[in-house]
Amino acid sequence: MSNRIAFLGCGSMNEAILSGLLGSGTDPADVVATVRRAERAAELAERHHGITAIAGDEEPDNNRQAAKGSGVVILGVKPVGIADLAREISASLSPKTIVVSVAAAVTLAQLEAALPAGQPVIRTMPNTPAKLGRGVVSVSAGSNCSPEQLQRAKDIFKAAGTVVEVPEEQVDAVSAISGSGPAYAFYLAEAMAAAGVELGLEHDLALLLARETVAGAGFMLAEPGADPSALRISVSSPNGTTERAIATFNERGLPAIIAAGARAAADRAAEISRQLG
Numbered sequence: 001m002s003n004r005i006a007f008l009g010c011g012s013m014n015e016a017i018l019s020g021l022l023g024s025g026t027d028p029a030d031v032v033a034t035v036r037r038a039e040r041a042a043e044l045a046e047r048h049h050g051i052t053a054i055a056g057d058e059e060p061d062n063n064r065q066a067a068k069g070s071g072v073v074i075l076g077v078k079p080v081g082i083a084d085l086a087r088e089i090s091a092s093l094s095p096k097t098i099v100v101s102v103a104a105a106v107t108l109a110q111l112e113a114a115l116p117a118g119q120p121v122i123r124t125m126p127n128t129p130a131k132l133g134r135g136v137v138s139v140s141a142g143s144n145c146s147p148e149q150l151q152r153a154k155d156i157f158k159a160a161g162t163v164v165e166v167p168e169e170q171v172d173a174v175s176a177i178s179g180s181g182p183a184y185a186f187y188l189a190e191a192m193a194a195a196g197v198e199l200g201l202e203h204d205l206a207l208l209l210a211r212e213t214v215a216g217a218g219f220m221l222a223e224p225g226a227d228p229s230a231l232r233i234s235v236s237s238p239n240g241t242t243e244r245a246i247a248t249f250n251e252r253g254l255p256a257i258i259a260a261g262a263r264a265a266a267d268r269a270a271e272i273s274r275q276l277g
């Protein structure tokens with residue numbers, strides 16, 4: 001099978017995966033990326049030396065060119081554009097090309113319906129820390145995907161972080177926790193910085209404290225066997241300051257607010273799936 005990997009639609013998510021792959025030693029000559037705008041293609045080519053980046057506004061058959069001869073194609077446009085992209089490249093795929101989607105809400109059935117009969121398809125839910133090789137991605141194989149083909153996709157994503165296999169029914173929940181999750185952590189950092197300003201710190205100092213704290217806590221969580229509850233308790237002296245803050249979060253219902261946000265994200269994914277028909 002060809003070693004070439006095509007990133008069709010290389011925006012925030014696919015570029016993060018591409019970066020993780022290159023960071024773990026994938027040969028850039030084996031990577032091709034497509035986008036709409038020439039300016040974006042130039043930016044990708046400059047940032048990732050040795051890859052091929054092709055813009056649709058210069059080469060309208062960019063997606064077909066990239067798909068042809070690639071062993072794996074990773075569809076990374078917005079959910080609403082996935083089926084059209086799949087149909088566009090169908091005639092350029094070999095029957096063994098593994099088609100991977102990173103899109104939220106687009107089901108395996110919707111992907112398979114837009115591709116040639118029998119095409120191996122894998123639905124994934126990655127997240128942007130893949131850029132640093134610290135992503136987490138779920139994989140769910142379609143009915144035409146062999147164990148070897150699933151393994152090939154897992155090997156690609158392992159280069160960008162941790163891989164978990166889940167039944168497709170769980171992908172919306174995965175999306176609500178880890179797909180969207182980096183935004184929740186960034187939101188926490190924003191709120192902490194704003195709280196620092198309210199307590200009288202200069203904006204830049206408050207932002208520095210919030211960023212370094214969330215990042216440092218993230219590093220601690222990334223250690224093998226890390227337990228978030230134990231780590232939280234290790235910061236919280238009995239009857240001390242942290243305990244008072246956590247008690248206030250609990251009194252104000254923060255866990256329920258986080259659960260409601262995650263539920264809203266999962267519900268939105270299901271709603272988009274229905275809209276895409």
Ligand SMILES: NC(=O)C1=CN([C@@H]2O[C@H](COP(=O)(O)OP(=O)(O)OC[C@H]3O[C@@H](n4cnc5c(N)ncnc54)[C@H](OP(=O)(O)O)[C@@H]3O)[C@@H](O)[C@H]2O)C=CC1
Nearest residue numbers: 009010011012013034035036037040076077078079103104
């Ligand atoms: N962002 C995230 O954290 C996550 C995103 N996802 C999924 O990833 C997918 C992409 O999201 P995201 O990366 O945020 O979106 P972006 O808008 O950042 O990226 C989309 C990219 O697709 C390109 N594009 C659009 N249409 C075409 C086309 N017909 N042919 C080739 N390229 C095209 C755009 O090109 P141009 O730049 O030139 O306009 C752009 O670079 C979505 O389906 C989303 O659900 C999943 C998990 C997490």
Ligand SMILES: O=C(O)[C@@H]1CCC=N1
Nearest residue numbers: 103104175179180181
């Ligand atoms: O917001 C979105 O729809 C995508 C899916 C998960 C993260 N970003």
